[in-house]
Amino acid sequence: MSYLNQVTGYRKDILTNRSVVKHGNFALIEPDGIVKNVIPGFENCELTILASPKLGASFVDYLLTVNEGGCNHLGFGEDGVETFLYVFEGDLKVWNEEKEQVITDGGYIFCPENRKLYFENNGDRKVKAFLYKRHYDRIEGFEAHTVIGNINDVEWVHYEGMDDVLVKDFLPSATDIGFDMNFHILSFKPGACHGYIETHVQEHGAYIYSGQGMYNLDNEWIPVKKGDYLFMGAYSLQAAYGIGRNDEFAYIYSKDCNRDAKL
Structure with missing residues (x-):
């Protein structure tokens, strides 16, 4: 078996890990151990x-x-x-x-x-x-x-009218109902946050590629940073703050869209 972070053998400290996995609800998966x-x-x-x-x-x-x-x-x-x-x-x-x-x-x-x-x-x-x-x-x-x-050719858009939260869309799902999902990048300047805690039927998978943040996952505030991965299931409460001093807190994430719920 091979590990992503190449760490094997004896540890110099106690075994610990920041990952949290709640099947079907949400998950934070940090790089160590995957x-x-x-x-x-x-x-x-x-x-x-x-x-x-x-x-x-x-x-x-x-x-x-x-x-x-x-x-x-x-x-x-x-x-x-x-x-x-x-x-x-x-x-x-x-x-x-x-x-x-x-x-x-x-x-x-x-x-x-x-x-x-x-x-x-x-x-x-x-x-x-x-x-x-x-x-x-x-x-x-x-x-x-x-x-x-x-994505570097795509203009940043102010997220819901906020100057310090910016978003980019990868696919034309907003204008083409043939697409049932999209990918986005969401970027928070330090101190910026969502305008509210979201609750929705859509799922997300999000990879944090820059900065640090505090993420609300089903009303648990959890520190996250570059290299972490988040899964957010349907109806899992979610929101974030950007923290840190310099780098913006940014992640790429998927979201299903343009379809009715099935019975």
């Missing part, structure tokens, strides 16, 4: 499964490192499944049956159902990325389409 997973098709890659249906999520989130020469030529995804890949750093060639492009820091690709995602690292540096898959919630007369872009 493992790398071997998954067919991922060649010369390091992959960690974060959220999955075993946790209570309707999706699967992964942390992905594609080493030099690493690839997936088998294809990621399956019938009825949509996928998303976001590059934190590195250069990665990505494609499906419709489009092909080399994406770099901030680049992303969304593949709709029945369009497998392929990639390869032909560069000279490792690629750090976030990966996602989910069963597409199909409705008659609408469908999603392949999207390739770079």
Whole structure:
């Protein structure tokens, strides 16, 4: 077994961990102790499964490192499944049956159902990325389409009218009902917070890539920081404060949308 943070052997201190896991409700998963997973098709890659249906999520989130020469030529995804890949750093060639492009820091690709995602690292540096898959919630007369872009080309928008909380959207779900989910980046300046504690049917998977914060998870205030992963299940209360002195508290997260609840 291999660990994400490469820490093995004897500890110099007592065993302790900040992670909190409440199946179906919420989870905070810190980097210490999580493992790398071997998954067919991922060649010369390091992959960690974060959220999955075993946790209570309707999706699967992964942390992905594609080493030099690493690839997936088998294809990621399956019938009825949509996928998303976001590059934190590195250069990665990505494609499906419709489009092909080399994406770099901030680049992303969304593949709709029945369009497998392929990639390869032909560069000279490792690629750090976030990966996602989910069963597409199909409705008659609408469908999603392949999207390739770079989030650095997207303008920040004031979140609900607040100057110190900013948001970016990856996909056109606000104007295209064919999309049943979206990815966003939410960024808080130190001291900024949500305007209220949210309660909703949608789920989130969130990876914190900058700063520190205090997160309300089902009315428990929990300190979180860069490198942590959060799962928020349906109706789990949620809100955050940005804390710290310099870096903004920022994370990338998914949210299902544009669909009625099923009986």
